Amino acid sequence: MSAKASIDIAAARELHERLTVVDGLQYSNWDRSVFQQLHEGGVHAVHVTVAYWENARETLSRIGEWGRRYAAHGDLIRPVAGAADIRQAREEGRVGVFYGFQNCSPIEDEIDLVAVFRQLGVFLMQLTYNNQSLLGTGCYEEEDTGITRFGREVIREMNRVGMIIDMSHSAERTTLEAIELSARPVVVSHANPLFFRDVARNKSERVLRALAGSGGLLGFSAYPLHLGGGSECTLDAYCDMIARTADLMGVEHLGIGTDLCHRQPDQVLGWMRNGRWRRVLDGDEPESPRWPAQPAWFRDGSDFPNITAGLLARGFSETEIAGIMGENWLRVLEQGIAPQSQ
Amino acid sequence: MSAKASIDIAAARELHERLTVVDGLQYSNWDRSVFQQLHEGGVHAVHVTVAYWENARETLSRIGEWGRRYAAHGDLIRPVAGAADIRQAREEGRVGVFYGFQNCSPIEDEIDLVAVFRQLGVFLMQLTYNNQSLLGTGCYEEEDTGITRFGREVIREMNRVGMIIDMSHSAERTTLEAIELSARPVVVSHANPLFFRDVARNKSERVLRALAGSGGLLGFSAYPLHLGGGSECTLDAYCDMIARTADLMGVEHLGIGTDLCHRQPDQVLGWMRNGRWRRVLDGDEPESPRWPAQPAWFRDGSDFPNITAGLLARGFSETEIAGIMGENWLRVLEQGIAPQSQ
Numbered sequence: 068m069s070a071k072a073s074i075d076i077a078a079a080r081e082l083h084e085r086l087t088v089v090d091g092l093q094y095s096n097w098d099r100s101v102f103q104q105l106h107e108g109g110v111h112a113v114h115v116t117v118a119y120w121e122n123a124r125e126t127l128s129r130i131g132e133w134g135r136r137y138a139a140h141g142d143l144i145r146p147v148a149g150a151a152d153i154r155q156a157r158e159e160g161r162v163g164v165f166y167g168f169q170n171c172s173p174i175e176d177e178i179d180l181v182a183v184f185r186q187l188g189v190f191l192m193q194l195t196y197n198n199q200s201l202l203g204t205g206c207y208e209e210e211d212t213g214i215t216r217f218g219r220e221v222i223r224e225m226n227r228v229g230m231i232i233d234m235s236h237s238a239e240r241t242t243l244e245a246i247e248l249s250a251r252p253v254v255v256s257h258a259n260p261l262f263f264r265d266v267a268r269n270k271s272e273r274v275l276r277a278l279a280g281s282g283g284l285l286g287f288s289a290y291p292l293h294l295g296g297g298s299e300c301t302l303d304a305y306c307d308m309i310a311r312t313a314d315l316m317g318v319e320h321l322g323i324g325t326d327l328c329h330r331q332p333d334q335v336l337g338w339m340r341n342g343r344w345r346r347v348l349d350g351d352e353p354e355s356p357r358w359p360a361q362p363a364w365f366r367d368g369s370d371f372p373n374i375t376a377g378l379l380a381r382g383f384s385e386t387e388i389a390g391i392m393g394e395n396w397l398r399v400l401e402q403g404i405a406p407q408s409q
Numbered sequence: 410m411s412a413k414a415s416i417d418i419a420a421a422r423e424l425h426e427r428l429t430v431v432d433g434l435q436y437s438n439w440d441r442s443v444f445q446q447l448h449e450g451g452v453h454a455v456h457v458t459v460a461y462w463e464n465a466r467e468t469l470s471r472i473g474e475w476g477r478r479y480a481a482h483g484d485l486i487r488p489v490a491g492a493a494d495i496r497q498a499r500e501e502g503r504v505g506v507f508y509g510f511q512n513c514s515p516i517e518d519e520i521d522l523v524a525v526f527r528q529l530g531v532f533l534m535q536l537t538y539n540n541q542s543l544l545g546t547g548c549y550e551e552e553d554t555g556i557t558r559f560g561r562e563v564i565r566e567m568n569r570v571g572m573i574i575d576m577s578h579s580a581e582r583t584t585l586e587a588i589e590l591s592a593r594p595v596v597v598s599h600a601n602p603l604f605f606r607d608v609a610r611n612k613s614e615r616v617l618r619a620l621a622g623s624g625g626l627l628g629f630s631a632y633p634l635h636l637g638g639g640s641e642c643t644l645d646a647y648c649d650m651i652a653r654t655a656d657l658m659g660v661e662h663l664g665i666g667t668d669l670c671h672r673q674p675d676q677v678l679g680w681m682r683n684g685r686w687r688r689v690l691d692g693d694e695p696e697s698p699r700w701p702a703q704p705a706w707f708r709d710g711s712d713f714p715n716i717t718a719g720l721l722a723r724g725f726s727e728t729e730i731a732g733i734m735g736e737n738w739l740r741v742l743e744q745g746i747a748p749q750s751q
Binding site: 122123124127128130131132134135177179180182183186187188 | 464465466469470472473474476477519521522524525528529530
C-alpha cells in the first residue's frame with residue numbers, strides 16, 4: 068500500500084468518526100459479536116429486518132426477541148423510537164436499532180395492524196417480498212399488476228401513521244405506482260441500480276428518479292448478488308456506481324443499506340427464498356443455497372470506515388459523504404415516520 | 410328531594426368538576442355515545458379491557474380497533490402512554506384510554522410478550538380470569554395452588570417493564586402470593602370487600618390489607634353482583650362500604666373501578682363467562698345469562714358525579730374524595746408503569 072493510500076485511510080478514519088452512520092438494512096445473526104462489530108465500525112443505527120414470511124403472531128415473537136437483546140446487550144444497543152434517538156445513540160456510544168418488514172405478511176389482511184406495528188417501532192415495510200403479495204407484485208413475478216385494492220388502503224394508512232414504504236423487493240410497475248400513490252417519501256432500503264448489475268432486484272433509472280422525486284432514497288446494497296463483479300466487486304467500482312447514481316438522483320437521495328446477513332446459517336437463505344410457499348425450486352436454483360462471500364472491503368459491520376474511505380478517494384465532499392453515510396437516512400426518517408396530525 | 414339535598418348536589422357538582430377522575434375498569438360497548446357519557450360524567454381516564462380469552466393474535470385486533478376509535482372520535486378520546494397523559498387529557502377535555510388484560514391469555518406461553526404488550530400501552534394484566542391460568546388460580550376454582558413457575562417469571566417481568574399486576578379475578582392464596590412476590594404495587598382494579606357481599610369475586614380483609622401494604626389499591630366495583638343488595642344497592646350503602654374499607658386499608662389505597670359493561674349484548678356475558686373453554690354450564694348457571702340492571706345512581710358514565718356526591722354526603726374530605734375518584738389511581742400508575750432502569 069502506498070504512502071498516499073495510508074494518508075487517505077487516516078483521513079477517512081478521522082472523517083468517519085465525525086459522521087452519524089446509518090445502515091439502512093441488515094439481517095445478521097444477531098449476537099454480541101455482531102453488535103460489537105457495528106460499534107467498531109462506527110455505526111449509530113441499523114434497520115433490522117424482523118419479518119420475511121412471518122405472520123402477525125410470529126412477528127410478535129421476533130420483536131419480543133429484540134427486547135431480550137436490549138436487556139442482555141444494553142451497553143451496545145438500544146431501541147430507536149424516533150429519529151432523534153439515533154443522535155442520542157451516537158452520544159451514548161450505542162447502536163440504535165429500528166425495525167422493518169421485508170414483506171406485508173405481518174399485517175395479514177388487517178389494515179389496523181399497520182398502526183399496531185408502527186407503535187412497536189416498525190419504521191418501514193416492504194409492500195412485497197419477491198412474490199405477489201396482498202398489496203402488490205414482487206420483483207420475481209412474471210406479471211406485474213401494480214398496487215392492489217388493499218395496497219392502496221395500506222399506502223394511505225402507512226402515510227397516516229408514519230411507516231415508510233420500502234420497495235426494495237418489488238416489481239417496476241408496482242414500485243412506480245406506490246411512489247405515485249404515496250404522499251410521503253418512498254425508499255428502496257437495499258438495492259443497487261440496474262446499470263451496475265442487471266438483476267431483478269436492482270432498479271431502473273426510471274425508478275431511481277421517481278424515488279428521488281418522492282423525497283426518498285436508495286440504500287446501496289453490499290450483497291454480492293447485487294454488485295457488479297459479485298464477491299470480487301472492488302471498492303472503486305462500488306464508489307463509481309455511487310457517483311453515477313448521484314448524478315442521476317442527486318446525492319441527497321443516497322444512503323447505505325448493506326443487506327448484510329452476517330453469520331447466518333445457509334438454512335436461513337432457504338427460509339428467505341422459499342418461506343412456506345414452495346416445495347419445488349425454479350430450474351436454475353440450487354437445492355441447498357449457500358451465502359456468497361462478501362467483498363473484501365465489506366466483510367462485516369466493522370468495515371464501514373472502508374466505505375467512507377472509498378467515497379473520499381472518489382472525490383465526494385465531506386458533506387456529501389456525511390449525507391450518504393447517514394444524514395440522508397436521518398432526514399428521510401424525520402420526514403417519514405412522524406404520524407400525520409390527527 | 411329536600412332543599413339540603415339540592416345544595417349538596419350543587420356542591421358535589423362543583424367539587425366533581427375540580428377533580429381528576431379515573432375509572433379503573435370498564436368493558437363497555439364502545440361507541441361515540443359511551444365516550445360522550447364519560448365526557449359528561451367528568452371522567453379523564455378509563456382503564457379498558459382489551460382481552461378476556463383472546464390469544465396474542467386476537468389481542469392485536471382488539472388493540473387495532475382502538476386505533477380506529479381514536480381516529481374516529483379524537484375529539485372525545487385519546488390514548489394514554491403514561492400517567493402524565495391523563496393530566497393532559499383533562500386539560501384537553503378528552504377522556505384518556507389505557508389498556509388492560511383480564512387474563513394472561515394474550516401472552517400465551519411467551520414471557521417476551523409482556524414487554525411487547527406493554528409497548529402497545531397495556532398497563533395492567535390480571536394473572537387469572539376466574540379459572541386456573543398458566544400463572545395462577547382463578548377465583549372460581551375449587552383448589553387454589555398459588556403462583557405457578559411461569560407465574561413467578563411473569564411477575565418479575567411485569568415488575569421490570571412496568572405492567573401492573575391486577576388480581577381482580579384471582580383466588581385468595583394466588584393473590585397473596587402475587588403480592589408477596591411483586592416488588593411493585595399490586596391492584597384489584599374492580600371488586601368490593603367480602604363484607605359488603607360474600608361472593609367469590611369480592612376480597613377478604615386479609616387480601617385488602619396486603620394490597621394496601623404493597624402500595625396498590627382496590628377499585629370499587631359498581632357491578633350489581635358485587636354490591637350488597639345487587640341492583641337495589643343504595644348510594645348510601647355503597648359509600649358506607651367505602652368508609653369501612655378506608656378504615657381497613659387507608660383512604661389512599663382506594664379508587665373506583667366500576668366494571669361497567671354499558672350496552673353490551675347478553676351474548677358478550679356468555680363470552681366472558683364461558684370463553685371457548687366449556688360447553689356445559691355449572692348447575693346453577695343460566696343457559697342464557699342476562700346483564701343485571703345497574704343501580705339507579707350509576708347507570709352509565711355520566712353518573713360519576715353521583716359518586717362524588719355520595720362521598721361528600723358520607724363525610725369524606727375533599728382531599729380524600731380527590732384521592733378515591735382518581736388521584737390514587739394516578740399515583741399507582743405513576744409508581745407502577747415506569748420501566749425499571751436498565
